[in-house]
Amino acid sequence: MRDSYLKSGLTMSELSDRVRFAKSKISELLRGTGLYPRWEILLSLSAELKMPQWPLQRLWQQAAFEAQKSKEWVERSSEKAALTMSHPVPPLDHRAFRELVEDCYALYAQVFLNDDQRDAAVSDTFDILWLSWNDALASPDLRRYAWNVLRTTVMSRTPHIDGRPDFATAAFDTVAVRSLVEADQAARTIQIEESLGLFKAMSRLPDHQLDVMALRNLCGMPAERVSALLGVPLATVGSDERHAIHFLESVMCPPPETEGNTP
Template identity: 55%
Template sequence: MTTFSTAPVPDDPDAAPLRPGRKLGPISATVGSAHRAWLEPTRERYLASGHTLSYLSTRIPLAKSKLSELLRGVGHYPRWEVIHRLAEELDIPGWPLHRLWIQAAMEAGKSRDWVTRSANGNIAFAPSRPPLEHGALRSIAEEGYLRYAGAFLSNEARNAAVEDTFAILWLSFGNALSSPDIRRYAWEILRATVKAKADHRDRRPVLVEAAFDTVALREQASAEGAVAQLAESMELFAAVSRLPDTQLDVMVLRRLCGFIPEKVSDLLGIPLASVRSAERHAERFLEETVELSHHTGGTNP
């Protein structure tokens, strides 16, 4: 199993430099998932910097009150020109921030023309590479991430979700290194990113499209057999989508992606024993659920 080193955790990791003035308010509940993806690490970088809004307003062409709104996700979606200047002051890597900013602009209904104009020429970044451990994790985990995301998303959305995951991980890499396990930290980003992009039923991600690509379905010799297998697969995947997060992840990686338990453990950043326990509990739930569905004429419990 591949392991990654972790940075020492400070005595009080929640402590932030004291600064004069009113405390920054929370992120607005109306902020979308794509906007939150870059806003949260940007706020964390600001809170850790020791800078005040008054100081930043002298460096960035934005009033103190507008900076406060920007960092809470209130008001109009910010132009890249402003975000670029803020990133320079807070030493935030430009490429991942720009990618996530564009995604959120699209989510906010902005046009491609607005995205281009809002940069005002400020789209160039100083040459930079992600941290070495970020690159090491990506080289090992990317294939697994793509296959997991592909169980929920189309190819284009799958690729975007994985690219967004590594961008968010880069922006928050200090937190990742101080977490108990960088693999677990990264996986939780992936799961949240995939969920945000997936179709949902009863607030759970839908796996139905994966039914069209099962080995059992491809091996059916007759159209009648294929239809029967498809119906069974769709019923099973609907039940899988109701599993708790870890059990869902394990079943997707084991049964849809075909990974061995050791690889699943490595991707999720959890002990091998936890993978096997999650799989046993999931299998028991699925057996009981599908069997009950058959006895009740196809209705869910």
């Protein structure tokens, strides 16, 4: 909403006169400070700023629950305004793009989040894209723009330790671990210990290498699909994977010390 305001060319006074809310209240909202806003003010602002109201309303409601607002508060804050809202559909090209990538986005999100958080993150991603669809289309690469939105949304929900994502718990729901259902307990224990170490080491990878490894090795996607999904050349995917594997091997299987270096 702040970006839409800055692009609108309106002054704060003009916007205040149009929506009949105090400038201080609008400024507070656009800066993301103060109390969580009621839907009424967001609806008024979105109309003046020509923003799609339906995805904005869903994002507002989701964030309200995350801010510990009760269901009663959410309903009371939006019941009057909801009567005046239509339920439009996203642009056709947005819907087509979603059909192409949604399943892959969900697989990626599943590496880092539990089922409920995964679904919310993917849904929020496409709502955010709907709100910024013109910017997405005007970007150098729509796929890369959309992936950055997804990654930011997923990582905002992923626990972090020392600035790196802690995804071991969610990543246990992978092909490697599910394949051990029939294995004996000893094999499962060894695999789990190795997986914990692997996930911890992977969290130290640069962002682009982590994404490639998650998609290639935890989601099982072919390199060509990863290239198309991220909007990067196939050679870049291969290079990122090689560098990531080299790093992981150096961490997980360090070379033995030479005899001359043995204390």
